[in-house]
Amino acid sequence: MQLRRFSDPREFLQYAEAFLMEREAEHNLILGLTNTLIHDPEVYPQFYLAVIEDAENITLAAIRTPPHNLIISHVAHLDALTVLANDVQSAYGILTGVIATVPIGKTFADLWQGMTRQPYRLNMRERIYQLSHVNPVIGIPGTFRVATPDDRLLLIQWFAAFRQEAMGVVDNSDVPQLVDRYFVSETRKIYLWEHDGEVVSMAGRGGPTPNGIRIGPVYTPPEFRKKGYASACVAALSQLQLDTGRKFCFLYTDLSNPTSNHIYQEIGYEPICDVDEYRFDAPVN
Incomplete structure (x- = not known):
């Protein structure tokens, strides 16, 4: 070899x-x-x-x-x-x-x-999941939009919280620079779910492949969980990627979190392999 x-x-x-x-x-x-x-x-x-x-x-x-x-x-x-x-x-x-x-x-x-x-x-x-068709999420109040520099301070807080919760990262000194890259990158963007003028959930996309793109990170603050906001945000973002020509969306889930694995499958994500x-x-x- x-x-x-x-x-x-x-x-x-x-x-x-x-x-x-x-x-x-x-x-x-x-x-x-x-x-x-x-x-x-x-x-x-x-x-x-x-x-x-x-x-x-x-x-x-x-x-x-x-x-x-x-x-x-x-x-x-x-x-x-x-x-x-x-x-x-x-x-x-x-x-x-x-x-x-x-x-x-x-x-x-x-x-x-x-x-x-x-x-x-x-x-x-x-677990890696793949989606080629979105099952619509119905009845969740709010609207979907792309994040702008006006959301920068909120995103810095949320990225730090996500990394600490999901990955155990304590040093988040690089988060401001990480967030800023999303505003200038062509391939990586953050999208938000907003209800009554308040941002309640976020989902990102990046890492495009020839036929697909990876969804993540996905984060909802504890006070807004179990209301369907993350499902609505991920479904809207996934549909947007399909509408713009992607054949697939991919995402990673933590197998210790049965809730996220369940909601993504309801949206239409199918398991591919374990990592x-x-x-x-x-x-x-």
């Missing part, structure tokens, strides 16, 4: 796109991040892009945007994980974490721990 690294995301996409498109929904994060590297290069100034191939075909693709997790594609041959781990270790020494489908993530985490003595822990179990996120701790001597 041979590993090939890429310094140009366009070259990586041209080389690996056919392989990634065989499982477009499963690979939506890799495809979407590569799109960001191409069209918004300032977002991730450093990156790792690689494929592993045997004599005939690509067997694995991987992407990392430090300091974030390594993301691994579908793997045709598990032996490719050893080749990848050796190259990633030579590039970074240690990792913060890995995201991959079940059971690829666990296999890589075991391998990485043995190589680096970095203990791992399962941080989140997720695990493993976090690596400091090496143990």
Whole structure:
């Protein structure tokens, strides 16, 4: 097996796109991040892009945007994980974490721990969903609109709350810059559900693939939950993406949250595959 690294995301996409498109929904994060590297290069100034191939075909693709997790594609041959781990270790020494489908993530985490003595822990179990038709959400009061710079302060508060609640992120010093990017990016936008002049829920979209786009983040403050606002907002945003030419919408759900998994399926999202996120701790001597 041979590993090939890429310094140009366009070259990586041209080389690996056919392989990634065989499982477009499963690979939506890799495809979407590569799109960001191409069209918004300032977002991730450093990156790792690689494929592993045997004599005939690509067997694995991987992407990392430090300091974030390594993301691994579908793997045709598990032996490719050893080749990848050796190259990633030579590039970074240690990792913060890995995201991959079940059971690829666990296999890589075991391998990485043995190589680096970095203990791992399962941080989140997720499911990728895909939608091609929206079941309308009826009877939820309010209106749907795109966020504007006038909403900036509210979005900063909500993004920080979302990241702390969903991902355990405590340091949100980068949130203002993150929010500002949504106002200038062509591929990433935030949309809001508003009721009686008050914003009650938000949903974003970004990471486009050739045929689809990822929905997220989705956040509703605790005081506005269980009123259907998130369902209405996500349904409206998903329909907007289909109306503008997308064939699919994708989203990730936390499997520990049965409520969100249920409401997305009611909207029309269908499960595709399960994904695990493993976090690596400091090496143990």
